[in-house]
Amino acid sequence: MNTPPSASASASGTGRTGGSSVQVGALVPLTRPGWVEAGxxxxxxxxxxxxEVNDTGGIVGRPLELVVRDTAADPQRATAAVDELDRLGVAALAGEYHSVVARAAAGRADALGLPFLCSSAVLDALTEQPTEWVARLSPPQSRGWQVYADFLLGAGHSRIAVATQPSVYWASGTRILRDYLAPRGGAVIELDMSALTPAAVCDELVDNRATALLLLVGHPEPAVPIVKSVRRDQRLAEIxxxxxxxxxxxxxWATLLGDDSAEVPFLRYLPxxxxxxxxRVEKVLRERLGEAxxxxxxxxxDTVAVLADVLRSHGTDRACTAEFWPRVAVEGTRGQIQFSRTPGISVWQWASTPVQVVDRDPAEPGRFRILHAG
Structure with a gap:
């Protein structure tokens, strides 16, 4: 994999552009405890x-430039980065993977009047109050995790154990699962990983007659040790x-767990x-990353594709960018991107993001199988 740029790097690419650049701030987790591979x-x-934007003329002849800041999964660091990028005069913000971090960044961007297109964070309450300044590409957690709950029920699982750590994100996920499964005859059993070892998790699963264990915990610790412990417990061969x-x-994940990495269903946002x-983008990214x-x-x-369209249409005025969210219509890598208001969601939301439940094929862990779509 290519070495990522430093936390203060900028990238404008090459192409037929000239004049001063149009800058977009990019919030990305590039160091631990952030999920570096995702970043x-x-x-x-x-x-x-x-x-590609710059190879096709940039933003009305001006090069587009990313000003990258490493959030390292730290909400305070992200907030400080938003303040710095605001002072630098960026036209908009993009990125972030971690939901709790994105929530902090979104709140600060809203307060500053700085447009923010969130790439990958799913927490429903991305801001405390409805905002015109923030839009999001990934589906809200309530939608994605309800699709996952449908998959669990369809696979015959009604007693679901969740290994959890303290976090607004994990607590929200647990609540979504419980609220959706309970009326349909399902039960959610919480296992607090601040008090349990991986071996003790196995005992709890047996005692509670759980048929499924969901990892609502960090990676690689403690997710990887939990998987190894459960896979080696003969009492849990069917879980x-x-x-x-x-x-x-x-x-x-596959490198750390080998054969144990397979048959662990997860949510993926691809058609x-x-x-x-x-x-075409998949081919170029594969070459760039050295992996799928x-x-x-x-x-x-898709984040940059949307922002480039907005900036070409209305220039770099921040208020105009925020006003344009409901008029976006951009062909992205995963479908036509348009934003709307979704009940219970405080930001402009791409409502038709594709959602899949997939796992790694036990016969070929490098290959993914689609188990369910919603």
């Missing part, structure tokens, strides 16, 4: 799209392990078939 994929998508937040999407644009691009890389590309 690298997100940045690869952002940078590829910037290069399903799931990871709705997407830990198995990335190559590090069954990529469009011609998506297929995750859905996060496509989210990065």
């Amino acid at each position: 690298q994929h997100l940045l690869a998508g952002l940078e590829l799209a910037v290069r 399903m392990i799931g990871a709705p937040a997407g830990q198995p999407e990335f190559a590090e 069954e078939r990529l469009s011609p644009l998506g297929a 691009p995750s859905f996060v890389a496509f989210e990065g590309y």
Whole structure:
């Protein structure tokens, strides 16, 4: 994989442009405890799209430039980065993977009147109050995790254990699952990983007669040790392990777990078939990353595609950008992107983001199988 740029790097690509650049701030987790592999994929998508924008004339003849800041999964660091990028005069903000971090960035962007197109974070309450300044490409958590709950019920799982850590994101996911499963005869059993070892998790699963264990925890710790412990416990040979937040999407999961990495269903935001644009972008990203691009890389590309369209249409005036969200109509790598107001969601939302439940094929862990779509 290519080495990511430093936390203060800028990237404008090459192409037929001149004059002063149009700057867009990019918030990306590039160091621990951030999910570095996700950050690298997100940045690869952002940078590829910037290069293509500039190869086709930039923003009305001016080069588009990314000003990258590493959030390292730290909300305070992200807020400070938003303040710095605002002072630098960026036209808009893009990116972020971690929901809790994106929420902090979105709140600050809203307060400053700085347009922010969130690439990959799903927390429903991305801002405390409805805002005109923030739009989002990834589906809200309530939608994606309800699709996952449908998959669980369809697979015959009604007693679901969730291994959790303290986090607004994990707590929200647990609540969504419980609220959706309970009326349909399902039960959610919480296992607090601040008090349990991986071996103790196995005992809890047996005692509670759970048929599925969902990993609502960090990666690689403690997710990887939990998987190893459960896979080696003969009492749990029939239990399903799931990871709705997407830990198995990335190559590090397979590297750390080997054969144990397979048959762990997770959420992925890709269509069954990529469009011609998506297929072309997939090929270039694969060459750039040295591995198959995750859905996060496509989210990065689509983010810049949308922002470039907005900036070409209305220039760099921030208020005009925010006013344009409901009029966006851009062909992205995963479908036509348009924003609307969704009940219960405080930001402009792409309502038709594709949602899949997939896993790694046990016969070929490098290949993904689509198990369910919604």
